[in-house]
Amino acid sequence: MRRAAPTILAILAAMLLQVAIAPHLSIGGVVPNLLLLVVVTLALVQGPQAGSSAGFAAGLVFDLLGTGPIGPMALVLAVVGHIAGSLSANLFAEGWLLPLTVVFSASLVAEVSYAVLLTILGEGGPLWTTLWSVSVPSALYNGVLALLLFPWLARFLRRDRPMHTYRRLA
Amino acid sequence: MPLNLPQSERPGGRNALLALLVIASLVLTTVYFREGDDGVLHHARRGVQSVVSPVAAAGEWVTTPFRAIGDWASGLTVSRSEIERLRAQNAELRQRVAELEEARLENERLRDLVGFIEARELDALGARVIGRPTSGWDGVITIDRGTADGVEAGMPVLAPAGLLGQTIEATEHSARVRLITDQRSGVASMIQSTRAEGIVRGSIEGVLNMDFVSRDATVTAGDVVLTSGMGGVYPKGLLVGEVEDVQLQENDLFPRIRVRATARVSGIEEVIVLVGAPPQTDPGDAE
Numbered sequence: 001m002r003r004a005a006p007t008i009l010a011i012l013a014a015m016l017l018q019v020a021i022a023p024h025l026s027i028g029g030v031v032p033n034l035l036l037l038v039v040v041t042l043a044l045v046q047g048p049q050a051g052s053s054a055g056f057a058a059g060l061v062f063d064l065l066g067t068g069p070i071g072p073m074a075l076v077l078a079v080v081g082h083i084a085g086s087l088s089a090n091l092f093a094e095g096w097l098l099p100l101t102v103v104f105s106a107s108l109v110a111e112v113s114y115a116v117l118l119t120i121l122g123e124g125g126p127l128w129t130t131l132w133s134v135s136v137p138s139a140l141y142n143g144v145l146a147l148l149l150f151p152w153l154a155r156f157l158r159r160d161r162p163m164h165t166y167r168r169l170a
Numbered sequence: 171m172p173l174n175l176p177q178s179e180r181p182g183g184r185n186a187l188l189a190l191l192v193i194a195s196l197v198l199t200t201v202y203f204r205e206g207d208d209g210v211l212h213h214a215r216r217g218v219q220s221v222v223s224p225v226a227a228a229g230e231w232v233t234t235p236f237r238a239i240g241d242w243a244s245g246l247t248v249s250r251s252e253i254e255r256l257r258a259q260n261a262e263l264r265q266r267v268a269e270l271e272e273a274r275l276e277n278e279r280l281r282d283l284v285g286f287i288e289a290r291e292l293d294a295l296g297a298r299v300i301g302r303p304t305s306g307w308d309g310v311i312t313i314d315r316g317t318a319d320g321v322e323a324g325m326p327v328l329a330p331a332g333l334l335g336q337t338i339e340a341t342e343h344s345a346r347v348r349l350i351t352d353q354r355s356g357v358a359s360m361i362q363s364t365r366a367e368g369i370v371r372g373s374i375e376g377v378l379n380m381d382f383v384s385r386d387a388t389v390t391a392g393d394v395v396l397t398s399g400m401g402g403v404y405p406k407g408l409l410v411g412e413v414e415d416v417q418l419q420e421n422d423l424f425p426r427i428r429v430r431a432t433a434r435v436s437g438i439e440e441v442i443v444l445v446g447a448p449p450q451t452d453p454g455d456a457e
Contacts, residue, residue, distance in 0.1 A: 019222045020229025023302035024236070029376050031305050048184045056191040060198070064218040066308045067338065067346065067354075070211045071199030078191040082184070114307070121199070125353045125374035133375035134306040 006157055007042060007054055014038040015061050030137040032145050033107070035062050039081045040106040041146075041153045048085030055081025072117040080110045103150060104143035111135035216341055219312070223344040226301030226312055261331040264432055268394050268409045271362055293446040295319060297327075299439055300344065309352030309372060311335075311435060313443070316343045320445045324403060328442045329433035332409035333357065333397060337443065347441070350410065351376045351431055358400040359410050361393050370395060370410055370429055378411055380427040387425075389416050395429050405444065409433075 014034045022031050035058040043051025059074035066073075084106050112135045118124030202211045297319075301312030315321045317340050325337045327347045335349040350357050355372040359380060366387030368380045383389060393413040399406025411429040418425040 015222075016225050018304055019225045019301065021233070023226075023304055024229065024233040026303070029303075029306060031303060033305065049187055052184075052188045052191055056195065059195075061218075062305070063198075064215050065222065065304050067310050067348065068307060069199055070202045070215065071195045071197075074198065075192060075195030078188065078195060082188045086184075118307075121203075123354075130374045138306055 007046070007050065010038045010042065010153065010157060011035070011054060011058050011061070014058065015065070018062075019065065027141065028137070030134070030141050032141050033062070033111075033138060034145075035059075036077065036080075036107055036110055037103065037142060037146055037149055038153065039077050040084045040103050041150055042157050043081045043083075043085035043106075044088045044102060045154050045157050046085070047088055048082045051081030051083075051085030051088075052078045053081075055079070068118065068123055069121055072121065073114055076110050076113045076117065080106050080113075083109075100143065100146055100150060103146040104139060107142035107146075108135070108139035111138045216339060219339065219344065219346065220341045223300060223312055223314075223341070227314065230300050230302075261432075264331065265409055268362065268396065269407075271394070293320075293444070294328075295321065295443045295445045297321075297345075297441050297443055299435075299441060302435065307374075309335075309349040309355070309376065309435075310338070311347050311349065313337075313345050313347055313441060314343065315443060316340045316345050318342045321345045321443055326404050326408065326444045328408065328444065329438050330440075331434070332411065332432035333404065334433045334435070334438070334441055336403065345443075349435055351378060351435075357404060357410060358398045359395050360398040361387065361389055361413070362396050363393055364388055367398050367400065368424075368427070378429040378431050380413070380429050382424055383427060385418065385423070385425060389413055389425060389427055391415060 014037070018034050022034055025032055039051065039055045039058045042054045055077035056074050059072075059077035060070070062073040062077070063070040084102060087102055112131060115124055115127060115130045115135050119127050119130070124130055198211065201209070205211060295315060297313040297315040299311055300314045303310055313321075313327070321337055321340050323337055323339055327334045327336060333350055335347045335352070335355065337345045338348045339346045348355055349372065350370065351372040353372050353374045357370045358367070359370040360367045361383070364387050366383050366389060368383035370378050370380045372378060380395065391413050395410040395413060397404040397406060397408040397410060409432055411431040413427055414430040415428040416425055
């Protein structure tokens with residue numbers, strides 16, 4: 001329960017920011033996915049179970065906010081949260097580069113998987129165009145945002161292990 | 171000695187949870203496609219829209235000064251008032267030229283057709299944009315008019331510069347508008363000068379393409395594209411955009427026509443909903 005409160009708060013905050021602020025951070029039509037950032041950060045600091053649960057919840061929120069089918073992003077973020085969480089036990093590095101690499105890779109995997117799922121469901125456009133016009137730019141944008149947000153988000157979500165320095169985030 | 175991990179932290183338990191969530195996602199997706207517009211998930215989406223619309227409006231309000239600063243900075247090389255005046259004049263002239271040309275051709279053919287003039291006789295309702303696309307996957311905005319104002323799904327939405335899209339969902343005090351640039355949009359259109367008809371489709375990258383235009387039709391860059399009125403969703407003669415590029419290979423069934431939308435969502439704050447337009451059964455499809 002002690003872990004659940006910050007997690008729920010973070011997802012709710014991400015939802016509100018995704019609606020109110022993210023559209024205004026759009027660059028060339030590329031909108032950052034703040035829900036994904038929260039899921040991956042949470043998975044990295046709390047493990048696969050929390051990652052997949054939060055991923056499912058955040059993905060469902062993302063699906064409900066959009067106009068596409070409901071379920072695909074919940075599926076994608078549950079799996080991505082699980083994988084990122086599984087990596088958390090193996091991240092011993094005392095720096096920030098490795099977690100950020102994971103955030104970027106997870107963003108890329110999530111966006112590409114979502115594009116593939118939409119194509120399979122007949123809801124997406126041409127896959128190659130989608131990858132280059134949405135998936136890759138979004139992953140890059142999320143990676144850049146992670147540089148700014150990851151330390152603070154990780155600090156907020158990992159309250160059971162207080163962190164005093166930026167270098168210990170991993 | 172084996173490790174005494176809690177059930178939830180054991181690999182088997184973690185994988186079981188993941189499997190459960192994957193199955194739940196697949197069930198949700200299946201239910202979404204199986205149910206109609208009155209299904210549980212569609213209702214849930216409308217409920218979420220009702221809840222987040224005020225949040226989106228607050229975000230719009232909060233960010234307005236920052237966007238104004240951004241717009242100001244991007245136009246530092248020319249005076250702000252001059253840019254605003256020219257933009258307004260440009261949009262007005264584009265629309266005016268399209269209207270006049272349309273009226274002239276209609277008069278020449280001695281046909282009393284419905285066109286843009288008739289479209290203007292429809293009941294129009296002003297609305298404010300309170301939400302913009304929340305992801306790169308959706309070309310959808312939110313406006314502050316809903317069923318309480320007579321707005322329903324399937325109504326055309328105009329910006330000062332031309333056709334913007336159509337409503338796809340409405341709650342009591344808000345509605346979602348699918349932009350014509352969205353990949354799920356399709357507008358029955360025609361080239362103004364030659365009357366060649368086709369379907370203007372959006373795409374994931376926000377580019378408009380006009381499909382199914384006859385190979386024999388003469389289409390050149392700069393031609394004005396209007397709604398054709400076919401299908402009954404969009405009134406005839408609404409300005410959609412201008413032809414930007416035309417390519418026709420020897421083996422192509424139809425020419426590849428790229429269209430530049432005249433109405434762009436960035437910077438648009440007010441729109442007009444044609445509430446008198448007939449409703450559409452499936453708003454996402456081409457008319």
